[in-house]
Amino acid sequence: MKFYLLGKSLKHSISPLIHSYFYNKLNINATYSNLEIADESLIADFIQKFKIDEESLGFNITIPYKENILNFVNEISEDVSIIGASNCVYKKDNKLVAENTDWIGFIKGIEHKNIDFINKTILLIGAGGASRSIIYALHKLKVKKVILTNRTYENALKFVEIYKNFIDIEPIKWHNFYKKPIDIIINTTPIGMGEFIDISPLDSIPNNVQFVFDAIYNPYETKLIKLAKEMNIDYLNGLHMLIYQAAESYKYWLNISIPDNVMNQAFEYAKIYLYKSV
Ligand code: NAP
Numbered sequence: 062m063k064f065y066l067l068g069k070s071l072k073h074s075i076s077p078l079i080h081s082y083f084y085n086k087l088n089i090n091a092t093y094s095n096l097e098i099a100d101e102s103l104i105a106d107f108i109q110k111f112k113i114d115e116e117s118l119g120f121n122i123t124i125p126y127k128e129n130i131l132n133f134v135n136e137i138s139e140d141v142s143i144i145g146a147s148n149c150v151y152k153k154d155n156k157l158v159a160e161n162t163d164w165i166g167f168i169k170g171i172e173h174k175n176i177d178f179i180n181k182t183i184l185l186i187g188a189g190g191a192s193r194s195i196i197y198a199l200h201k202l203k204v205k206k207v208i209l210t211n212r213t214y215e216n217a218l219k220f221v222e223i224y225k226n227f228i229d230i231e232p233i234k235w236h237n238f239y240k241k242p243i244d245i246i247i248n249t250t251p252i253g254m255g256e257f258i259d260i261s262p263l264d265s266i267p268n269n270v271q272f273v274f275d276a277i278y279n280p281y282e283t284k285l286i287k288l289a290k291e292m293n294i295d296y297l298n299g300l301h302m303l304i305y306q307a308a309e310s311y312k313y314w315l316n317i318s319i320p321d322n323v324m325n326q327a328f329e330y331a332k333i334y335l336y337k338s339v
């Protein structure tokens with residue numbers, strides 16, 4: 062069996078490591094390969110080969126093709142029709158179906174924390190693919206309101222336009238301090254990793270915030286998470302979300318659930334690999 066990850070730049074991806082770990086633990090005879098695709102025009106080539114290769118059963122999609130991939134599949138799930146992005150494609154009766162496992166990855170990730178999202182006001186930072194999945198999860202979690210801020214305000218407005226009938230959502234300008242109480246902060250921008258490792262998307266965290274989630278998983282503690290820690294606010298980085306979205310793909314690809322003990326071991330394994338000394 063063959064599975065793939067499609068994206069533009071995959072050098073730092075730990076997905077093959079996580080999937081290979083699942084194969085080892087569950088005795089699955091499969092490969093998981095990174096496929097770097099330089100631009101959208103090359104997706105069609107891959108799809109053509111994928112469709113006729115009987116051993117190829119599914120693939121994940123990452124930045125920047127989570128939205129474009131919808132142009133190449135035969136069906137989209139109900140979740141994907143609302144989210145507008147897919148990170149998981151599988152074959153069904155010779156057709157390609159687009160699913161989304163990022164949103165459930167987020168929900169399962171935060172289940173590791175005892176945080177109640179019901180009726181909470183969320184500050185969501187970023188309006189890209191990760192935010193699309195997370196807004197769907199926030200709807201499922203029955204939050205009260207989402208305050209959305211994004212570097213490019215026009216993109217925040219477009220995002221709000223898409224989801225305004227689905228969830229109570231209000232755009233605010235980048236770095237405009239929100240005056241009303243916020244319960245939970247979620248960062249879905251790359252601010253805190255790579256070239257932005259020494260920056261936080263917020264200079265400070267309002268006092269009444271109960272929980273901070275950063276979708277970044279490397280470094281272990283972003284600047285934003287360090288701020289939360291200093292204020293004794295509970296927090297979580299994106300590693301659980303990453304591992305759960307990977308595991309959830311197997312429900313569609315092979316109709317199997319990865320057992321909890323393997324999930325926990327995969328998390329520890331990835332943690333040692335990524336953070337060494339933590
Ligand atoms: P994306 O679709 O490219 O969206 C990126 C978002 O970040 C946009 O809102 C963009 O704002 C903003 N942004 C980019 N550069 C910025 C900068 N220099 N300053 C301020 N804002 C900036 O990417 P994505 O798929 O949403 O991924 C975003 C982050 O989430 C990445 O760090 C990724 O690693 C992480 N992620 C984690 C998981 C997980 O499983 N843990 C899953 C998905 C993503 P503009 O509109 O202004 O461009």
